[in-house]
Amino acid sequence: MSRFKLYIEYDGTRYSGWQKQQNSKTIQGTIIKAAEEIFGGSKLDIQGSGRTDSGVHALCQVAHLEVKTMLAPEIMKFKFNDKLPHDINILEIEKAGLNFHARHDAVSRSYIYQISRRRTAFGKNYVWWIKDKLNFSKMQDAAKEFTGMHDFSSFAEEDKEEKSTKVLIENIQMKEEGDLILIRITGSHFLWKMVRRMTGILVEIGRGNMSVKDLKSLLSSKSHLPAKYTAPPSGLFLEQIIYKGDNNLKELVSTFSVSKFKNSIYRK
Numbered sequence: 001m002s003r004f005k006l007y008i009e010y011d012g013t014r015y016s017g018w019q020k021q022q023n024s025k026t027i028q029g030t031i032i033k034a035a036e037e038i039f040g041g042s043k044l045d046i047q048g049s050g051r052t053d054s055g056v057h058a059l060c061q062v063a064h065l066e067v068k069t070m071l072a073p074e075i076m077k078f079k080f081n082d083k084l085p086h087d088i089n090i091l092e093i094e095k096a097g098l099n100f101h102a103r104h105d106a107v108s109r110s111y112i113y114q115i116s117r118r119r120t121a122f123g124k125n126y127v128w129w130i131k132d133k134l135n136f137s138k139m140q141d142a143a144k145e146f147t148g149m150h151d152f153s154s155f156a157e158e159d160k161e162e163k164s165t166k167v168l169i170e171n172i173q174m175k176e177e178g179d180l181i182l183i184r185i186t187g188s189h190f191l192w193k194m195v196r197r198m199t200g201i202l203v204e205i206g207r208g209n210m211s212v213k214d215l216k217s218l219l220s221s222k223s224h225l226p227a228k229y230t231a232p233p234s235g236l237f238l239e240q241i242i243y244k245g246d247n248n249l250k251e252l253v254s255t256f257s258v259s260k261f262k263n264s265i266y267r268k
Helices: 027-038 073-083 136-146 194-207 212-220
Strands: 002-010 044-048 057-067 088-096 106-116 148-151 166-177 180-187 236-243
Touching: 002 027, 027 044, 027 057, 027 073, 027 088, 057 088, 073 088, 106 194, 136 166, 136 180, 136 194, 136 212, 180 194, 194 212, 194 236
Parallel strands: 057 236
Antiparallel strands: 002 057, 002 088, 044 057, 106 180, 106 236, 148 166, 166 180
16 A cells, blocks of 8 residues: 545535535545546545535645555546546645654644625635725734634534644734735644634624623633634635645735736726
């Protein structure tokens, strides 16, 4: 058996998340089906670095493939992309050590969330359009409270597979880019719906409905309030899985700029 490292991008709009499920179309399930066709029924295993929810996208999900094959990684990539649908793409495949594990070997992960300040005909599946005026500086100040080790039980859906609700948030970056507000969250790992609920609370602070004091209270004691403000999956992108020795994250830029469609024909 050989083990390979797969770098994958996908538009999660049509899928019920990453993890393979019975009677649901998922990213992992679709890739496994393609692999079974490529390797002709050979025993194989594909495991991702972590789950993404229904409707959530990935700029670079990482998975490992274990299979007995003589195919070169570049040939495998072409074969996969010939069989996969248009909204799943294998960016790269490389040989990995037999002990490499996409999830267990990851040291941190980063997500990007995109909020649009205007309605968009083209980017609906990739942003959260918010009509209300948002105070960006208040959101930016509040985001600092998330950094460090905290119990994020208030921000997560209950999950029997999670042994602990404590998460180390290494960094949060926020940026205004045209009509977009970009939020990048980097952490040791993430709980189910955690990033979307963190984003939802930041938006409520930006709207003026909550304060930094409220946020501190949510981090210090269990509350079901963040669930009420869960941001939609459309604006969320798994950006990068970081392993020991990887380079630092690149500059924070939008994945889909709603501003780029403003040309000389349209003047505000």
